[in-house]
Amino acid sequence: MYKNLKKMPTHIAFILDGNGRWAKERGLPRSMGHKAGLDNLKKILKECFYKCDIPYVSIYAFSTENWNRPQKEIDFITGLAKNFFVDRFLKNFPGVRLNIMGDYTKFPSNVVKMAEDTINATKKNTKYVLNLGVNYSGQDEIVHAINGIIADGIQSVDRDTVEKYLYTAGQPPVDLLVRSSGEQRLSNFMLWQLAYAEFYFSNVMWPAYDKKEFLKSLIDYQNRDRRFGGIKEQ
Numbered sequence: 001m002y003k004n005l006k007k008m009p010t011h012i013a014f015i016l017d018g019n020g021r022w023a024k025e026r027g028l029p030r031s032m033g034h035k036a037g038l039d040n041l042k043k044i045l046k047e048c049f050y051k052c053d054i055p056y057v058s059i060y061a062f063s064t065e066n067w068n069r070p071q072k073e074i075d076f077i078t079g080l081a082k083n084f085f086v087d088r089f090l091k092n093f094p095g096v097r098l099n100i101m102g103d104y105t106k107f108p109s110n111v112v113k114m115a116e117d118t119i120n121a122t123k124k125n126t127k128y129v130l131n132l133g134v135n136y137s138g139q140d141e142i143v144h145a146i147n148g149i150i151a152d153g154i155q156s157v158d159r160d161t162v163e164k165y166l167y168t169a170g171q172p173p174v175d176l177l178v179r180s181s182g183e184q185r186l187s188n189f190m191l192w193q194l195a196y197a198e199f200y201f202s203n204v205m206w207p208a209y210d211k212k213e214f215l216k217s218l219i220d221y222q223n224r225d226r227r228f229g230g231i232k233e234q
């Protein structure tokens with residue numbers, strides 16, 4: 001399926017959007033959209049790592065702004081997170097290191113414990129990294145980095161210094177950002193790491209963003225001319 005692709009992103013990021021609308025279109029409660037969205041996430045992550053051999057995948061799963069949703073919906077999403085962690089993460093994603101972006105300690109203590117157990121159990125994995133954005137905000141990440149720099153008594157910084165204090169320290173920047181559901185905005189996701197990323201906006205709601213849609217995103221990426229400010233002919 002992917003064999004004709006010449007250019008694979010090294011780092012791909014997804015803003016999972018449209019779970020609620022997907023459910024509404026089917027006369028289902030929003031929670032069913034989140035459940036279908038999680039099932040789909042597992043499928044697409046497996047494609048990224050094991051079929052496409054993409055080493056870095058970043059996911060926007062819950063933003064700092066998502067606390068503004070009804071408590072019932074937040075509780076349901078938290079419950080799904082438990083299902084994602086437990087030992088199923090290890091079974092589903094061998095070789096993947098889990099890296100959480102955002103202050104996940106704001107979630108209930110049993111979820112925090114599961115997240116930490118999974119981080120510890122996977123920390124020796126070097127082949128693939130999953131950056132999971134939960135209670136995440138790109139602006140907060142930069143503020144968090146600045147506070148870390150201040151705490152370490154560093155007086156003068158350059159880009160490399162800032163990068164070392166981001167949640168993605170040591171990783172390459174994002175090459176391709178995909179957002180589902182037709183919205184064309186960043187909603188505060190990975191502002192620093194997306195500085196030179198290619199953007200792909202899919203009109204499909206996240207639970208329906210299947211392997212074919214994923215392939216379409218990758219095909220579109222093949223034809224992007226990434227100049228990074230330079231010119232081709234001299």
Ligand code: IPE
Nearest residue numbers: 016017018019020021022061
């Ligand atoms: C994305 O789907 C999942 C989260 C933000 C947690 P939404 O829940 O935003 O779905 P829509 O955008 O309302 O359809």
Ligand code: IPE
Nearest residue numbers: 015016017060061062063187
């Ligand atoms: C962005 O989706 C956040 C996540 C996917 C976790 P939202 O649905 O929360 O974003 P807006 O409200 O459309 O900007």
Ligand code: MG
Nearest residue numbers: 017018019020
């Ligand atoms: Mg949304």
